[in-house]
Amino acid sequence: MTPYCKERPVLGHGNVDRIDIYREKAKRADDEFDEGPKSIYHAIAKFYERIFKDTNQQINVHRDFFQNLVDITFVNIIGHSMSELDLPYFQTVQLYSPEKTIWNTYYYDQDEQDSMKERLLSIGVMKEEIYMRDVKEFWD
Template sequence: MQPTKLYVIGNGFDLWHGIPSSYARFKEYVRQRDRDLFDAVDRYLPADEDWSDLESALADIDVDSIIDDLDQFMPSYSAEDWSDAGHHDFQYEVDLVVQRLSTELRARFGEWIRSLVIPTSGTATQHLRSIDANAAFLTFNYTSTLGDLYAVPDAHVLHIHGEARMQDSELILGHGWNPTQRRSLNDRPDIEDIDTRLMEAHDILDDYFSRTFKPSERLIREHQPFFDQLGAVETVHVLGHSLSDVDIPYVQALLRVPSVAAAHWYVACRSEQERSMKYGRLVTLGVDAQRAAAVLWSDYKQAQ
């Protein structure tokens, strides 16, 4: 039997249950364990004070500052202390920064996510009522909260960005700016006049954008059977998801399913002040205004 209810789960769901999964906590984790990575994020990514915009900030890496900061490794060929042995020093240093903000950042993120303690039904301080374990769950979280706390069967849950308890599962962290739609740093009118070392550094930085891109369309294709089984959905509950631009492709994929597009959508809000913004966001993303509603988290809360 196909599910009639769909839950779209975001990090706010885990935060509501007392899991310290905010990017601010990840920032502190990195600060304590990897100062080089911490400084690189702080220096080159506009991730906001609490790193709340970390994913989208990956697309806005400060290329100019990287090049300016590392310019000391690209001395003039006519310098007295020039040596052919230093021809790749600049590119090497640029690549170190790229490695930190791509491979190392994802590795630290995975370490941190897998260190989070997930409450059980016996240890959680608050619960949501009417969580239908027979529904379909599209979760953007990496944690096992749905299964541990609400006994939702694994078969009903799609961890679209990876699952932390599976050690071999890749945890997806990335921006939404498709690298094929951006211009190469070497696509410039004076390309024949610039230093070869700078050209090679540009290639490294171009590759960074590909390495940090969230491949949403590929993930949707790989998990198409999940979307195909949503043909009987009547209601959609968005719990803790920000509906940010970086995840728009997933919402669009859901709305391509006729029943989901015709369903009643409910998005949970933290306050009355947030209602109009969340409602407007649903409508902007393509949900029928007559079928969209913003409700408070307290409306979902289980009476104690």
């Protein structure tokens, strides 16, 4: 099977604050000569370092992709939580997409509708460009 992409995927974002927290805990344990917790905190910090993905770096690495969005007419968001960590990606899509791009946003839970819409508004998507749809519409 031939891979579609030669680059290895970068999974997850990680959290730089968690790395710092566990590095600090490991340092405190070391200062107190407490080897058990020190090695545990050190291992947790290393885990978070390995899964960390610098969002801005990823956007810059894939800038060509985003710059090629100038002719799109719609964006479909399906099965996505649209968390704070992901907003820079959506904001970059919004930045490079033309005015009047339709944002079809499919939600699983009706309670998510307002927060998803608010996140899109917060990155500059115009209210009239946002269409909130039940995910069942996508599968029909």
